[in-house]
Amino acid sequence: xxxxxxxxxxxxxxxxxxxxxxxxxxxxxxxxxxxxxxxxxxxxxxxxxxxxxxxxxxxxxxxxxxxxxxxxxxxxxxxxxxxxxxxxxxxxxxxxxxxxxxxxxxxxxxxxxxxxxxxxxxxxxxxxxxxxxxxxxxxxxxxxxxxxxxxxxxxxxxxxxxxxxxxxxxxxxxxxxxxxxxxxxxxxxxxxxxxxxxxxxxxxxxxxxxxxxxxxxxxxxxxxxxxxxxxxxxxxxxxxxxxxxxxxxxxxxxxxxxxxxxxxxxxxxxxxxxxxxxxxxxxxxxxxxxxxxxxxxxxxxxxxxxxxxxxxxxxxxxxxxxxxxxxxxxxxxxxxxxxxxxxxxxxxxxxxxxxxxxx
Amino acid sequence: xxxxxxxxxxxxxxxxxxxxxxxxxxxxxxxxxxxxxxxxxxxxxxxxxxxxxxxxxxxxxxxxxxxxxxxxxxxxxxxxxxxxxxxxxxxxxxxxxxxxxxxxxxxxxxxxxxxxxxxxxxxxxxxxxxxxxxxxxxxxxxxxxxxxxxxxxxxxxxxxxxxxxxxxxxxxxxxxxxxxxxxxxxxxxxxxxxxxxxxxxx
Numbered sequence: 001x002x003x004x005x006x007x008x009x010x011x012x013x014x015x016x017x018x019x020x021x022x023x024x025x026x027x028x029x030x031x032x033x034x035x036x037x038x039x040x041x042x043x044x045x046x047x048x049x050x051x052x053x054x055x056x057x058x059x060x061x062x063x064x065x066x067x068x069x070x071x072x073x074x075x076x077x078x079x080x081x082x083x084x085x086x087x088x089x090x091x092x093x094x095x096x097x098x099x100x101x102x103x104x105x106x107x108x109x110x111x112x113x114x115x116x117x118x119x120x121x122x123x124x125x126x127x128x129x130x131x132x133x134x135x136x137x138x139x140x141x142x143x144x145x146x147x148x149x150x151x152x153x154x155x156x157x158x159x160x161x162x163x164x165x166x167x168x169x170x171x172x173x174x175x176x177x178x179x180x181x182x183x184x185x186x187x188x189x190x191x192x193x194x195x196x197x198x199x200x201x202x203x204x205x206x207x208x209x210x211x212x213x214x215x216x217x218x219x220x221x222x223x224x225x226x227x228x229x230x231x232x233x234x235x236x237x238x239x240x241x242x243x244x245x246x247x248x249x250x251x252x253x254x255x256x257x258x259x260x261x262x263x264x265x266x267x268x269x270x271x272x273x274x275x276x277x278x279x280x281x282x283x284x285x286x287x288x289x290x291x292x293x294x295x296x297x298x299x300x301x302x303x304x305x306x307x308x309x310x311x312x313x314x315x316x317x318x319x320x321x322x323x324x325x326x327x328x329x330x331x332x333x334x335x336x337x338x339x340x341x342x343x344x345x346x347x348x349x350x351x352x353x354x355x356x357x358x359x
Numbered sequence: 360x361x362x363x364x365x366x367x368x369x370x371x372x373x374x375x376x377x378x379x380x381x382x383x384x385x386x387x388x389x390x391x392x393x394x395x396x397x398x399x400x401x402x403x404x405x406x407x408x409x410x411x412x413x414x415x416x417x418x419x420x421x422x423x424x425x426x427x428x429x430x431x432x433x434x435x436x437x438x439x440x441x442x443x444x445x446x447x448x449x450x451x452x453x454x455x456x457x458x459x460x461x462x463x464x465x466x467x468x469x470x471x472x473x474x475x476x477x478x479x480x481x482x483x484x485x486x487x488x489x490x491x492x493x494x495x496x497x498x499x500x501x502x503x504x505x506x507x508x509x510x511x512x513x514x515x516x517x518x519x520x521x522x523x524x525x526x527x528x529x530x531x532x533x534x535x536x537x538x539x540x541x542x543x544x545x546x547x548x549x550x551x552x553x554x555x556x557x558x559x560x561x
Contacts, residue, residue: 009541009542010535010538013510019513052491053491054510056491056492057495057506057510057511058511060492060495060496060507061395061398061507061511064397064401064402065394065397065398066393066394066397071390074393074411074414074415075393077415078389078418078422081415081416081419082423149366151386151390152390153390168383168386168387169383
């Protein structure tokens, strides 16, 4: 921590911890760097510049990425170019029997023996190319978690007793995986290709975000919990064939939904440990000195992306001095309610404050 | 750093499978690297067709010669170096490409006189980002290429030296030069900002 005091611009942008914060920004990162900023306020400008620099370099690099169509077409040309100097297409299509037939016509015994040897490898390539729909399968039989990187760069972290299947090269219009068990997904953003998780009759659809799906085979429920981004969850077999999404729900960060298979019913609630959705810098600005409780609750709503229901006039007389750190939402609510003699309960994905006021 | 080691380990696994003729492993490697390679190619030369041709030839050759390939310590490094070599080779006099690789400034550095009037009508923070974006565009191709290798791909200076075919000290110099340029721009902007603030009070 002490070396940060003298860091210059290039020191920050080379520092792995700094890069991780700027490019991935987990709550742990936010907490760490908020502390650094507090301890070395003279570095604020440099840190901001370094952050801008990294983000701009990334943006510049990614602005030059090819379109998905171009990527597809390029791969096709690569396949054609790669085949140009190998076995003629005729042989590959027909397999070794056709090769034998033509060879008999040509009447060259030696050549036939050579072809038999080559056809085994040709057959392999054919299999790979005529079965593009074959599913890649990853099974986690261990007792610890296992991470898989998917064809588009997204990551899936599998719990024990979990199986994940996906097509080798994701399709043109969507990225689809099949889950039996529990996994956490960190999905690469791609608005042109939605990412679909099919699990036990439920489909979760995202464009790019992170969330957890729990759907063990034989379970009567499927649970989906969102960490970042927005997620659309709907029954795979829906009455609304044209747009099954309208039969489902949209989840925002810190929300989760339990889908009961028997009655196709969605129960929405908050996750067990809601984490802040704002950045550390923004959280820092939310501090209060002898402020009325309604204002604090509003800040809390913004910080966690959660709706809080309370009686504004009743609570206007309750004053507190506090600030928002990285505690979970419920820890914070416990502290606040304890201080003013109130209580709260959770209904759906909302928090309801119950109090007699502060007189 | 640990995540990078894990990624390289994964790459080696797919690289070995591809060498044994597994086309899905080949497709996996393609999907993982084609986008950054494409972007990298465009840093070296602003000609999309040339970059596409180079990538196409490189991957096609990889597949054709797969049985002759060795194990790769770092697939990522191998692909970047390969692509750069290919693009440079294709720019020999007998090829008809109109955009030369330019080690001098690609365009004139920004005119600070007009930048000053822009400040008056824009938020300072937003402007800094916009200017930074613009200044990155004004960097000589070589410096931009080095920046991408160091700060996007996180290659070591030794690797950058091998990819760009220069010495390790040379690699450090290019990166330092580009940061120096950016710092100079940032300082100039800061001075202009102060100047504007003073002006707006009188």
